[in-house]
Amino acid sequence: MIGRSAVHSAEVFMFDPAAETMPRKSLGALQLERLKRVLGHAYANVPHYRRGFDAAGVKPESLASLADIVRFPFTLKTDLRDNYPFGMFALPRQQLARLHASSGTTGKPTVVGYTGADLDRWADLMARSLGCAGAAPGDVVHNAYGYGLFTGGLGAHYGAERLGCTVVPMSGGGTERQVQLLNDFGANVLCATPSYALNIAEVAEASGIDLRRSPLSYGVFGAEPWSEALRKDLQERLGIKAVDIYGLSEIMGPGVACECHVAQSGLHGWEDHFLFEVVDPETLAPKQFGEVGELVITTLTKEALPMIRYRTRDITRLDDTPCACGRTHLRIMRVTGRDDDMLIIRGVNVYPSQVEAVLVGFPGLSPHYQIVLTRAGALDAMTVEVELAPGAADDDGARERKAAEVRHHIKSMIGVTCDIAVKRQGEVPRSQGKAVRVKDQRKAPN
Template identity: 45%
Template sequence: MLDFSTMPVFDREIETAPRERIREIQLAKLKEQVAWTYDRVAWYREKLDERGVAPADIRTLEDVRLLPFTDKSVLRETFPYGLFAVPLDEVIELHSSSGTTGKPIVVGYNVHDMDVWSDCIARLAQMAGVVPGDRAQMAFGYGMFTGGFGLHYGLQKLGCMMIPAGSGNTERHLAMIEDYGTTVLIATPSYAMHMCEVGEKLGFDWEASTLRVGLFGGEPCPPKLKQEIESRMHIVCTDNYGLTEVMGPGVSGECLASRDMQHIAEDHFLWEVVDPETGDPVPDGVEGELVLTPLDKQAIPVLRYRTHDLTRVVTEPCACGRTHARMQKVRVRSDDMLIIRGTNVFPSQVEDVLAGIEGVTTHYRIVVETVGGLDSMTVHVELKASAFSDSFEEMSAFTKRIAEKLKAVLLVGVNVKLVEPGGIERCLGKTKHVEDRRAKL
């Protein structure tokens, strides 16, 4: 058992503050943030004026509901600098999220924002057991994507040695772990799994290696995948949640006492959980869409950002000693939803079904196409070497069994194609689980 009383906490005073104190901090910051935004961003000023709401009307935390929602389309409309609240010569870094359609969304940070961001990352790293002096090897790319730099600055703030290896070249990564005595790996879970497999093929001794902690992000990390990486690499892995529109990684992070949840940095983010259809608040602890208001973001303030992520939030004390609310890890991102012959299908449902089947790996791919005017979905499932058989009958019975299990959960018939071990392409960045070949209207 871990003794949480002796484990370091990056900002103990804030992270273990009584909930009443957290609410006081949030309210003071919310008032300032709304005034800051109203004074500096024309888009928000117009929206507040239309509603007849002035910054002085924010008297309680619940008054956040007087403010308009923001969603991704607003960031696109105002591209590139329309929502910026500080002169551009005060912006010290720019990031963007890769939009699959249309313009990307762009966010800027001033010195204060970078400080907050590093703080959030240092907290989540310490939650995972990272300590000053750790040697942290980066396997995210250092591009416009927020992941690489966010983790980089935060780990430096904690006092780690950063090894900025960047993405790709798995053999080089393995050599660097050995050469530099790397103790922390920052990667997407799917890339960590790929490293694990390549390492095993090359005879890399994970048990004897210096690596101790994995900090994952960039994509959801199913519990089964995490456990598999932990046992094969002999490390402890946590993952964090964030999104470029409100900061980047570090909005919330997993502690070792509550592995299915993530502590929200509540002194920096006000959360709401709303009914995704109506936008009304749902009762405490009930699942709904997460809405976030950064409380001290200066360069590009965003009010009530609709994340389209479904979660529930609990405020009960955590065994790790931290008092900040915990959100259930996001499994369903409404943006990922596919509509197959009128039925909603989430890749996470496919993942859950496959996780319960012996003999298949965590790698899969969903291909959707139009056949004879109808949607047709095929799930490519990678076999483990141990489950591979020369018998055609055995393999086709196995295929049929998987298809039946999928249909029972998805409520829509799917084709299943078994793929030999290693046959599903490993992506270095975010894993693309879905290939939608249907013509877009």
């Protein structure tokens, strides 16, 4: 990898030592102080929380320790939709500086709001996250996250500016131009969804532009689950360190947690601003460090939209062991999927990310795929559409043999039987933002 100049070597990363290396006992004391304050803020100003706390028989003053958070009710995405548009806000809409919203493709959109102070904190946390990922003041940050109501683009933009970087606000799409400007402007950092970064790598290769020989050194990838196999592929094809970043619009946007480029092993969750729990998604019982379950987040410093025990539906585990980078904040291990995205195929639980982990790097295949769900009688069926790698034999016999190999490998690694459709190069849809990995063609039973 041809990286940056000596001043931007791997040893240089933006640390806020007072916040990022705080002793865990001090961090817990700060969390408790801020948690008491946010519970009082939510109870006093959001009728939904007041009703929920009262029904659960708790009040803000019921909290004496961080462990007492389990006495308080959860918040769901449906709560935001039921209180559409502004019913979850703790301040009048007139006092907000910005609104964001989801697409609303499955119903009413979820609306999130920010005060000016919220936006400042968001920029600070994104700057912290980008520094953790390897970015440094003076770097060129090529931002290919989507702008607009989606929080990714503006979140990365203002965080990079806060860090002191030069931002190229590309947004998504126009991949050929993205590749040209990455090369011409000498970008050091690429911000994108991992699936779109893969598209960029592919277009660069087809254009004869070798980004591995450019100053590009780090990729900050998030907004969708991705696998270690895809990380390895992106690192090899782009000549970078590929770093995972995490966030949700309901909680803040990107920058809730980020991997460090030193260890690339779990996302440091910024505990001075968020309280993290993992619970059993079925029983809602608390899980211990290291146990897999659903991530639950409480905001500690949000003014406009405090979130109390928000169920993210993301499946992960927490790790509080020391990290090689020196940061003391716990790590959220790679999100393997969402419990509401889990597929049940002939009695086997399957996450799309598991399929990706099997396919990426498979001999003779490109890393592009799509899962198609259909219903055969009373049972769900899954077809995995995969694409041949450039130069792979694509006669009928070769494609049948490749399909049989992939089918056997998925069965042995995941335990599910599925059909495989081997496509020619370019026939699987490419991502221009968040990848659509699952195409559901099932019809409700009569």
